[in-house]
Amino acid sequence: MTAARSRDVLTPALRGLGAVVFDTDGVITDSARVHAAAWKTAFDAFLAEHPPQQPPERASKAPPGAPPEAPSPPRPFDADDYLRYVDGRSRLDGAAAFLASRGFEPAPATVSAVADHKERLFTERLRERGVDAYPGTLRLVRALRGAGIAVAAASASRHAAELLTGAGALDLFDALVDGGEAARLGLGGKPRPDLFLEAARRLGVPPARAAVVEDALAGVEAGRSGGFALVVGVDRTAGPDTRPRLLRHGADIVVTDLAELLDDGTRR
Incomplete structure (x- = not known):
């Protein structure tokens, strides 16, 4: 110094x-950049593994015999999401807030799994590079x-x-x-x-x-x-x-x- x-x-x-x-x-x-990168990897992996379901009200309005409309994929985690939902919060609070923002109502075990994934990624990057x-x-x-x-x-x-x-x-x-x-x-x-x-x-x-x-x-x-x-x-x-x-x-x-x-x- x-x-x-x-x-x-x-x-x-x-x-x-x-x-x-x-x-x-x-x-x-x-x-903060290391935290943000770890969150992005963890959240985007979750979103890729849990595609959204078509809302029932939209399915009921489809014409008879029409193929089901594919729901729009959730928007990936970005810098604004980091500032809005996870920056400064505990891992569990941040994970729950972001997932809710994308329309998920995950069980506590799911929130913990995403938060733990982020923790492992952050720890690995911290030990490799430091700050x-x-x-x-x-x-x-x-x-x-x-x-x-x-x-x-x-x-x-x-x-x-x-x-x-x-x-x-x-x-x-x-x-x-x-x-x-x-x-x-x-x-x-x-x-x-x-x-x-x-x-x-x-x-x-x-x-x-x-x-x-x-x-x-x-x-x-x-x-x-x-x-x-x-x-x-x-x-x-x-x-x-x-x-x-x-x-x-x-x-x-x-x-x-x-x-x-x-x-x-x-x-x-």
Whole structure:
């Protein structure tokens, strides 16, 4: 990791806070793309193995003797689905939400099977390639620590500690609340604010004096409903509608890189 830049100072929006809680995937580490790729493989495999059935009302309207009309195949999983249904959520919640969006009402065992398939794919890719931390995020974390502001990482994933360790960033955070801790404590998944509230509690700072940094729609919703003083949305996609969607779901401000929340001393 590079050394902290001595001229980095915080923008006014962050000054006076007692703590900042960072989501992990897509905010601290470049792992959201690995999650998205694993989800696509798992979901598209499920859709290929479970073709949709023709609705009974359409079959009843077919002329006598006419061959049955083939139902349209479900649209494959895409980047918008990742942002809308699974980003920031637990594996089971994300799997269930996406499958419901495609008209399926799968049994819990089916949801678990799809989620487990995704988990195996993600773990394989993580072990093969690893992930890096975003330099702009590390700069901001160091500047926060230099200003005496506590920092925590939070994630619905059980891999958060492994990701942060591999990226050389774990020691920068005063606390970590991951999917394993969430299960142990019975914390609700996003868009409920439980993960972030637990992280703030461990830092000893009330939400009204803390900020949340998130890239997921469910995550900014969680920050807003948790009563945090500031919710920062991170738009890594630079898509035409991602920024307004983050704002609509609860972000106060949206940046494409967290270094935008720093002043390197050249701006006045």
